[in-house]
Amino acid sequence: MLTLPRGGSLPNPLTEPLADVDFRPRGAFTGVFMPLRFFNTMTRAVEDFTPKDLGRIGIYTCGPTVYNFAHIGNFRAYIFEDLLQRHLEYRGIKVERVMNLTDVDDKTIRGCRAAGVSLAEFTTPFKKAFFEDLDTLRIKRADHFPEATEKIHIDRMISMISDLIAKGHAYRAEDGSVYFRIRSFPAYGQLAHFHLEDLRDGVRVSNDEYDKENAGDFALWKAWDERDGDVAWDSPWGRGRPGWHIECSAMATGLLGPEIDIHCGGEDNIFPHHEAEIAQSECVTGHRFVRLWMHCRHLQVEGTKMAKSAGNFFTLRDLREKGWSGREVRFALISVKYREPLNFTFDGLAAARAALRRLDEWTLRLHELTGADLPEPLDNHTLPLEVFGQSLDDDLNISGALAGLFEVVRATNRSMDAGNLMPGQARFLLEWLDGVHSVLAMEPDEIGIPTEIIALLDERAAARAAKDWQLSDELRDKMLAAGWQVKDTKEGQKPTPASFNL
Numbered sequence: 001m002l003t004l005p006r007g008g009s010l011p012n013p014l015t016e017p018l019a020d021v022d023f024r025p026r027g028a029f030t031g032v033f034m035p036l037r038f039f040n041t042m043t044r045a046v047e048d049f050t051p052k053d054l055g056r057i058g059i060y061t062c063g064p065t066v067y068n069f070a071h072i073g074n075f076r077a078y079i080f081e082d083l084l085q086r087h088l089e090y091r092g093i094k095v096e097r098v099m100n101l102t103d104v105d106d107k108t109i110r111g112c113r114a115a116g117v118s119l120a121e122f123t124t125p126f127k128k129a130f131f132e133d134l135d136t137l138r139i140k141r142a143d144h145f146p147e148a149t150e151k152i153h154i155d156r157m158i159s160m161i162s163d164l165i166a167k168g169h170a171y172r173a174e175d176g177s178v179y180f181r182i183r184s185f186p187a188y189g190q191l192a193h194f195h196l197e198d199l200r201d202g203v204r205v206s207n208d209e210y211d212k213e214n215a216g217d218f219a220l221w222k223a224w225d226e227r228d229g230d231v232a233w234d235s236p237w238g239r240g241r242p243g244w245h246i247e248c249s250a251m252a253t254g255l256l257g258p259e260i261d262i263h264c265g266g267e268d269n270i271f272p273h274h275e276a277e278i279a280q281s282e283c284v285t286g287h288r289f290v291r292l293w294m295h296c297r298h299l300q301v302e303g304t305k306m307a308k309s310a311g312n313f314f315t316l317r318d319l320r321e322k323g324w325s326g327r328e329v330r331f332a333l334i335s336v337k338y339r340e341p342l343n344f345t346f347d348g349l350a351a352a353r354a355a356l357r358r359l360d361e362w363t364l365r366l367h368e369l370t371g372a373d374l375p376e377p378l379d380n381h382t383l384p385l386e387v388f389g390q391s392l393d394d395d396l397n398i399s400g401a402l403a404g405l406f407e408v409v410r411a412t413n414r415s416m417d418a419g420n421l422m423p424g425q426a427r428f429l430l431e432w433l434d435g436v437h438s439v440l441a442m443e444p445d446e447i448g449i450p451t452e453i454i455a456l457l458d459e460r461a462a463a464r465a466a467k468d469w470q471l472s473d474e475l476r477d478k479m480l481a482a483g484w485q486v487k488d489t490k491e492g493q494k495p496t497p498a499s500f501n502l
């Protein structure tokens with residue numbers, strides 16, 4: 001096993017002064033030192049991150065149950081995981097990521113029965129919508145999106161359950177269902193931090209639809225009953241379907257091996273889902289299942305739990321219909337640290353819009369300055385360029401990272417106001433910004449120029465060629481009234497959406 005060198009004589013490229021070393025605007029990780037630290041739900045402490053193998057880090061994230069459109073709470077979890085992956089990659093680490101799709105459980109079965117269609121017909125549109133939403137929110141695609149109903153995974157679930165029965169960790173009930181015997185695994189409760197003894201003393205554990213009501217033992221295999229309709233697979237215990245927990249254990253270990261570097265989810269996943277995943281997986285493989293557990297706090301909406309009945313239940317589509325872009329929603333969801341409560345409000349979205357406009361305005365100014373000049377390093381001691389990456393190294397401290405970013409914006413805007421920023425330095429900052437965007441994914445949307453603006457631009461070009469300055473000004477005002485600002489540059493007219501220049 002490869003362990004990471006710590007301290008000692010190795011220079012830390014992220015904290016050593018950078019004046020006389022190769023300045024790396026993207027903050028790329030050198031591959032020698034690893035100052036990343038993350039909060040581990042298992043130990044409830046921020047720890048140095050020590051993956052199995054630096055060459056490739058495996059991440060498993062519990063994905064959506066595809067019985068409906070994912071809501072913005074779900075997307076807080078997926079955006080936090082996206083930030084984690086992108087930051088690791090920013091540090092030069094290769095990530096192999098798995099996100100499962102839960103396409104068989106009580107909710108999907110109920111949904112397909114109510115709609116009178118097959119399970120696959122019912123879940124397919126929600127899968128498609130989920131991938132569209134990932135793109136809208138600029139969430140990187142995982143390397144694998146296993147679906148619980150795929151034969152290869154069902155086979156693995158059945159084989160794991162057989163193994164658990166053979167080892168005495170599971171038993172078949174009279175109706176053909178199979179349950180995990182939690183007393184056979186003394187470490188049960190380690191992630192949620194309770195003792196098995198307490199559980200036996202009457203702690204109710206049944207907040208998962210699949211668990212037995214009056215005992216901690218949870219279902220690995222659910223025997224078919226008529227409510228399942230035609231959703232069933234053959235197994236050594238009769239027809240039935242897998243429990244939700246074994247689905248994740250099978251897909252995670254099947255694709256990433258017995259020991260996974262990082263396993264993520266929302267805080268509701270800690271118990272019973274992830275506790276059960278540990279028990280099943282470790283009893284089958286004999287390995288520690290996960291090295292680092294990371295969970296994000298739940299999203300609240302306007303200060304309360306998101307619920308359809310409270311009228312504060314939003315999907316991404318709802319917000320898009322209200323005129324918010326995916327980029328704005330992403331910024332609002334990413335900008336609070338994953339372990340802190342995030343209260344989603346429309347004021348918060350407006351603040352995201354304002355912050356992005358500031359960033360866009362700064363970017364435009366830099367572009368206007370650069371011309372064809374080559375990057376030219378700045379005196380980095382006057383600008384906190386490293387704060388962005390270093391803050392994220394520290395348990396994804398996004399508040400610190402954004403504060404660092406906007407401090408660079410503020411300081412260099414002042415330099416530009418004073419005419420002190422050189423074109424090569426502007427180019428350098430744009431390169432640095434590319435690195436920041438590789439993590440935040442906040443590049444401006446590609447905005448097509450509407451055809452009526454193109455027509456006005458042509459008309460204005462003709463007016464200018466004819467030296468009809470009055471008409472030229474009138475056309476410029478007309479475009480401004482239509483939301484487009486035009487600047488005259490050496491290369492000709494340059495239209496930008498007026499909102500960029502607020």
Ligand code: AMP
Nearest residue numbers: 063064065073074076077265266298299
């Ligand atoms: P589900 O589709 O309910 O299985 O949830 C998919 C993912 O979204 C899981 O990782 C959940 O923990 C997470 N999740 C669900 N609700 C919220 C919420 N309100 N805030 C943050 N994450 C959530």
Ligand code: ZN
Nearest residue numbers: 062063248273
């Ligand atoms: Zn899961």
